[in-house]
Amino acid sequence: xxxxxxxxxxxxxxxxxxxxxxxxxxxxxxxxxxxxxxxxxxxxxxxxxxxxxxxxxxxxxxxxxxxxxxxxxxxxxxxxxxxxxxxxxxxxxxxxxxxxxxxxxxxxxxxxxxxxxxxxxxxxxxxxxxxxxxxxxxxxxxxxxxxxxxxxxxxxxxxxxxxxxxxxxxxxxxxxxxxxxxxxxxxxxxxxxxxxxxxxxxxxxxx
Ligand code: HEC
Ligand code: HEC
Ligand code: HEC
Ligand code: HEC
Ligand code: HEC
Numbered sequence: 001x002x003x004x005x006x007x008x009x010x011x012x013x014x015x016x017x018x019x020x021x022x023x024x025x026x027x028x029x030x031x032x033x034x035x036x037x038x039x040x041x042x043x044x045x046x047x048x049x050x051x052x053x054x055x056x057x058x059x060x061x062x063x064x065x066x067x068x069x070x071x072x073x074x075x076x077x078x079x080x081x082x083x084x085x086x087x088x089x090x091x092x093x094x095x096x097x098x099x100x101x102x103x104x105x106x107x108x109x110x111x112x113x114x115x116x117x118x119x120x121x122x123x124x125x126x127x128x129x130x131x132x133x134x135x136x137x138x139x140x141x142x143x144x145x146x147x148x149x150x151x152x153x154x155x156x157x158x159x160x161x162x163x164x165x166x167x168x169x170x171x172x173x174x175x176x177x178x179x180x181x182x183x184x185x186x187x188x189x190x191x192x193x194x195x196x197x198x199x200x201x202x203x204x205x206x207x
Contacts, residue, residue, distance in 0.1 A: 036144035037107040042090045049138040056130050056137070063120045063130070071106055074098045109143050110134075116205055126164065151205075158199035165199050 048054050056063070059076060063069035074097040081091045097104050112118055124130070130137065135146025147153055179185050198204075 031148040031150055032111075032145050033148045034144055035109060036142050037109065039107055039142070040105055041093050045137050045140045045143060053138075064124045065121055067119045067121065069120050074104050109145055110149065112149060117207060118205070126162070154205065155200060158204075162199060169198055 049056060059072040060069040061072070074094050077091070077094045078098055081088075081094060085091050086095075094104065123133075133147050135144075137143060176186070
């Protein structure tokens with residue numbers, strides 16, 4: 001795993017202690033469930049993803065390959081709106097943004113704290129639907145935060161049996177060296193380089 005490589009010489013116990021002290025300094029935030037800010041351009045998922053059934057990944061192209069799903073550049077809207085509803089006041093805002101080269105400043109709806117790592121591709125490529133985490137976006141006139149995005153919410157799902165993750169753990173345990181370079185046996189499951197992260201390990205989401 002990448003996180004193991006990033007702190008190669010720090011023993012896991014010290015890393016966990018450092019993590020806990022960092023986290024203790026950050027205040028516990030209330031959940032933003034239901035947060036649905038005004039947007040600079042009135043854009044409806046109910047119209048585009050609902051009635052018109054444009055696939056989510058037509059606009060959120062990176063969701064399956066990268067950490068971020070991404071927000072489409074204004075140019076993507078003009079793929080259609082160069083012709084369709086081209087004099088609609090909201091569409092005119094989009095046109096102006098493209099002509100002047102000023103990106104639309106969409107207000108971010110979902111935001112995890114900086115000390116949490118999340119990766120869209122790990123989920124989307126495993127077949128977890130957008131709606132599992134974002135709710136019925138295709139019915140939303142305005143996007144709102146559907147899930148609480150708390151640690152407990154992440155863990156509830158990570159505790160379920162995900163076959164690929166279980167298989168990785170089993171293979172890693174089989175291949176783990178039983179002794180370290182100093183000849184001392186590793187405690188069970190602690191051999192450093194080959195140990196796969198369990199989905200509930202702190203380092204999966206905090207590193
Ligand atoms: C035609 C383009 C388009 C399509 C299709 C589309 N979206 Fe979006 N999406 C956007 C734009 C633009 C925004 C930013 C403005 C907003 O929040 O409404 C956005 C925002 C979002 C957000 C909130 C992002 C944040 O700020 O946290 C989520 C979640 C989302 N879309 C999910 C989906 C899902 C799920 C689908 C399919 C059911 C989908 N989108 C289809 C264009 C699109
Ligand atoms: C694949 C084509 C397509 C794309 C891409 C697209 N739209 Fe649309 N949009 C339409 C069509 C068609 C309508 C008219 C729907 C209707 O009248 O029922 C529409 C309607 C609208 C309207 C009129 C009001 C409403 O909600 O009905 C606005 C505003 C709008 N789109 C904004 C956007 C923005 C902003 C983007 C880029 C994030 C975008 N559209 C991307 C096809 C598209
Ligand atoms: C396992 C839960 C989960 C799934 C599945 C998921 N998302 Fe997300 N999404 C999140 C979380 C959590 C965030 C906030 C990430 C952050 O703040 O770093 C987010 C953020 C976003 C954003 C804001 C911009 C960005 O790239 O971070 C968009 C857009 C988005 N998701 C769209 C989608 C779409 C489209 C799909 C399906 C193809 C999808 N998401 C699947 C949990 C999920
Ligand atoms: C609905 C179920 C679900 C939810 C909710 C969910 N996850 Fe996951 N997560 C998964 C699955 C499935 C995988 C991929 C497991 C595999 O590779 O077999 C995964 C993988 C990951 C990975 C990559 C792990 C690795 O070693 O490759 C990270 C990081 C992660 N999740 C973070 C989060 C965070 C942070 C949240 C909460 C904001 C969250 N997840 C919410 C199901 C979920
Ligand atoms: C599947 C992902 C995931 C795993 C695994 C995970 N966390 Fe978290 N953790 C989160 C998320 C998401 C948040 C932010 C929650 C929020 O803002 O409400 C968080 C927040 C925290 C906080 C800050 C508490 C607060 O309310 O501000 C601490 C401390 C913490 N985690 C410690 C741990 C420890 C220790 C472990 C291992 C036993 C762990 N986490 C495992 C996802 C995870």
